[in-house]
Amino acid sequence: MAELGKQGRPVDEVIAELTDKRANDVKWSDGKTFGMVYDGGPSVHEVAEQAARLYLHENALNTQAFPSLAAIQREVVGWTSSLLHGDLLEEGAASGFLTSGGTESILCGVLAARERGTTERGVTEPEMVVAETAHAAFHKAAHNFGLKIRVAAVRNDYTADVDAMAALVNDNTVLVVGSAPQYPQGVQDDIAAIAQLAMSVDANCHVDACMGGFVLPFAERLGRDVQPWDFRVPGVTTISADIHKLGYAPKGVSVILHRSKQSRQYQTFVFDGWLGGFYASPNMQGTRSGLPMACAWAVMQHLGIDGYVDLTRQTMINADRMRAGIMGIDGIRVLGDGQFHLIAMAAEPDSGIDVFALGDALMKRGWYHDRQAPPDNLHSTVSNTNTGVIDDYLTDLETCVAEIRGTTTDDRSTTYATLE
């Protein structure tokens, strides 16, 4: 076990060692990583880095001490709400909070649904209904907050089977979940039908737009066919949208939106039964860095709607090119009919191709995908990060497919997250 040195080290030396430590990390800045880091370009880095410097030390735990962070949160949430048509609601503008990421936004949405169900409907054994493509964060929320989670199989096209979900809904259901789009294959669920199902039992409907929240509004402006999914859909209660994905802010910031202030109050914890005074906490964190919040504010202000539309146009060009290229190579295919920026690449049955071996061969050439199963496939979150490299990618892909055909790898793991 390593011990912290008794004597401190000079700044230069510390930073030099940190820099060296990064040697084996993925090199996202060369555009060859499909996910994890989303690169909005040099001026987006610049504005985020300067904002980070200003807010590195600030604490959003107490926004009375830091009123600027209250304003930042209010403004970023308000902009996101209007992008998702929360400003058109009869109930008044949709409201919400910033969180540290998609998982935390989902935790907040599930908690609010449970609290509303127990408070307004007297539900004592709360349940939620999801499709098997719903993000793992919903299972984490069910585990953490003591809800029973009922999981419906998806249709052949990987969209949620709303009839199968309807069979799982009952008097204990406090939440029904849809995704726009879902992560594994990037297809969008029928949100209107899912919200209708939720309303039929007076449950909340959460739309997981962690991936789509900062893509679909701009894809719609580009004239792409986007099925209704946001607050324009009756019955949608809460939405999660990650600014740290295709919102192009650095890590640590997402939005949870509620259709009404009344819904929002169910996620806030307030307490005064200790010796530290009145304590109100809107999300899962206590002490909370102002840095990601300020970066989100700065990046959104810098890009504006036009900047996001341009980044989305480029993202769609990249994704459409990649999908078409994959479909043109014998033996591999794209799972589902994803229309947006997520691509799941699998082998054709009996093609003699092991996609995990393919993933290894691509990795040797510097291309990084996440692995998923079942069925075995390589996942890509395409973004502006990958601009200018797609043709090179497809050339390497074709070479790698030829190279690995008939071979397999023993490593079948699909680890998506950190275990230690």
Ligand SMILES: *Cc1c(COP(=O)(O)O)cnc(C)c1O
């Ligand atoms: C990324 C993602 C999440 C989880 O968000 P984190 O920011 O990783 O916590 C949830 N749902 C979908 C669809 C996602 O893409």
